[in-house]
Amino acid sequence: MRNVASSRLNALWERLASRYDHLLRPLHWQEVQLASAEGISGCVLDAGCGTAQLCLSLLERGLDAYGCDLSPAMLKAGRRKLAAFGHDPAHLVQADIVHLPYADGAFAYALAAGVLCTLPQHLQAPALIELLRVSLRGVRLLEPLDVGLRRPLAWRMSECAAGMRPIPETQLRKLGIPYRLGWSAFAGAISYIQLFKPS
Numbered sequence: 001m002r003n004v005a006s007s008r009l010n011a012l013w014e015r016l017a018s019r020y021d022h023l024l025r026p027l028h029w030q031e032v033q034l035a036s037a038e039g040i041s042g043c044v045l046d047a048g049c050g051t052a053q054l055c056l057s058l059l060e061r062g063l064d065a066y067g068c069d070l071s072p073a074m075l076k077a078g079r080r081k082l083a084a085f086g087h088d089p090a091h092l093v094q095a096d097i098v099h100l101p102y103a104d105g106a107f108a109y110a111l112a113a114g115v116l117c118t119l120p121q122h123l124q125a126p127a128l129i130e131l132l133r134v135s136l137r138g139v140r141l142l143e144p145l146d147v148g149l150r151r152p153l154a155w156r157m158s159e160c161a162a163g164m165r166p167i168p169e170t171q172l173r174k175l176g177i178p179y180r181l182g183w184s185a186f187a188g189a190i191s192y193i194q195l196f197k198p199s
């Protein structure tokens with residue numbers, strides 16, 4: 001059962017879709033996302049792909065990139081973008097990150113940026129497990145990670161206003177997922193995390 005905060009967030013993506021890329025441009029988000037995909041190759045899933053900026057960048061670099069998202073408006077913007085660059089818009093599908101419609105190991109890598117933090121906390125673990133299930137080599141995350149530091153005020157305000165939640169680092173340990181924290185900024189508010197398949 002989704003809570004009120006998450007429906008408010010889902011409605012937000014519908015409203016923001018047409019302005020999303022424009023709003024994120026000053027943050028150089030596209031570059032940050034691309035950096036998170038450095039060194040990966042083959043078939044890649046961007047789960048919670050939004051307007052598919054990362055999918056497009058990866059396709060343009062010759063990767064076989066796919067995306068899924070819950071928001072019809074974000075997907076519409078993404079499909080239009082892929083089509084405008086000559087890529088198949090069918091690479092983007094509507095799907096819930098907690099129930100991905102793909103076989104085990106269907107992708108070499110799964111990526112997620114700014115998605116898990118929008119889920120109710122009890123769905124973060126199932127989503128992490130789902131991302132690992134569909135990836136053969138591992139998962140790359142760009143998400144806020146709660147490493148136990150005092151969080152900046154702006155971040156705490158966004159949690160209250162929009163229901164965004166950082167992933168507790170303890171959650172990764174509890175699930176027994178091997179991971180490496182690549183880098184993080186603003187006391188973990190943006191963290192690059194690599195997850196590896198448990199052996």
Ligand SMILES: C[S@@+](CC[C@H](N)C(=O)[O-])C[C@H]1O[C@@H](n2cnc3c(N)ncnc32)[C@H](O)[C@@H]1O
Pocket residue numbers: 010013033047048049050051053068069070071074095096097098112113114115118119
């Ligand atoms: C902050 S945006 C991030 C979009 C993109 N990953 C980026 O970095 O620009 C969050 C996205 O997650 C999507 N989303 C939220 N809950 C989802 C879910 N349960 N399954 C799939 N996508 C979801 C939203 O529709 C939205 O497009």
